[in-house]
Amino acid sequence: MAGQSATPLVKEHEAAVLRLQDVGVRRHTTEQLILDGIDWAVRPGEHWALLGANGAGKTTLLRLIGALMHPTVGTVDVLGSRLGRVDVRELRARIGHVTSAQRVPQDLTAHAVVLTGHSGTVQPLWRTYDDEVRLRAHDLLTELDVKDLADRPYGVCSGGQRARILIARALMADPALLLLDEPFNALDLPSREDLVEAMHQLAEGRPRLATVTVTHHLEELFPAVGHALLLRGAGPWPRGPWTTS
Structure with a gap:
């Protein structure tokens, strides 16, 4: 998948x-091979x-890559740390x-949802939320252009507004990887x-942030997405992945 990147070029030697x-x-129970021979690096920005x-x-x-499980073979390094160590x-x-499967109490205000991040x-x-943390949550709502929703219950927000709120929640930890x-x-x-517009603005405003988006539809990708990893499961064709920039 080809695309225009909104971020500066990253040097090849820069830490991934x-x-x-x-x-x-x-899969241990069935011995089914789910992933095989994955070599992949994502650099800042x-x-x-x-896919x-x-x-x-x-x-x-x-x-x-979300550190929720370990590989059967090979090494996974995330943010400079190796899984297993x-x-x-x-x-x-x-x-x-x-x-989109994130569990969110519908009566919480947008500001409270972000605080849970x-x-x-x-x-x-x-x-656990001091004044600095509460102010950061407000700042993130402003960055995602939903500051006017701070006191609105999450359950009455539109789908796009909810998505922006969840992104703000994810950014509370100031992650290098989203x-x-x-x-x-x-x-x-x-x-x-x-949501496409929100991610476009986020990519422009945070040039060091790296993102990985899982989707079935290319038209949903924001303009800064300039790389793709294509996985192909077991079948008559050679097994993936394939990468393209």
Whole structure:
């Protein structure tokens, strides 16, 4: 997938935000090979699309780079830490994750939803949020152009507004890596267009932020996405992945 990048060119020798070397994943119960021979690097400021049919391994790969599981073989380095040699709880706290399946209490205000990104919880832990944290949540709502929704219940916000709020929540940890797991799922066309615009603005405003977006539809990708990783599951063709810039 070709595209125009909104970020400066990154030097090849610069440390990768994410690096996988000869990674494979096998399901222990059935010995099914889910991923095989994955070599992939994501550098600061790069925006990637993760593509592939259902069953190709996209969810498994996203779980690997989100520090939610370990590979069967190979090495996975995320934000300078190697899985198996680091406390994954601390590592997960440094990775932004946006998914349409995120559980959010519908009565929470947009500001409260963003605050839960600081504590990594579903419900707010009010005693853990000092004035600086609360101000940061407001600043992120402003950055995502939804500051007027700060006191509005999440449940009455539009699909596009909810997506922007969830991105702001994911940014509370000031991550270098943002993972978007089918963020357009269940959104109507205006909301999808709104989310594309939000991600475009975010890429322009945060030139060092790296993103990986899982999607089935290329038209949902924002203009800064200039790289793609295509996964192909088991079948009569050679097994992936293929990368392109």
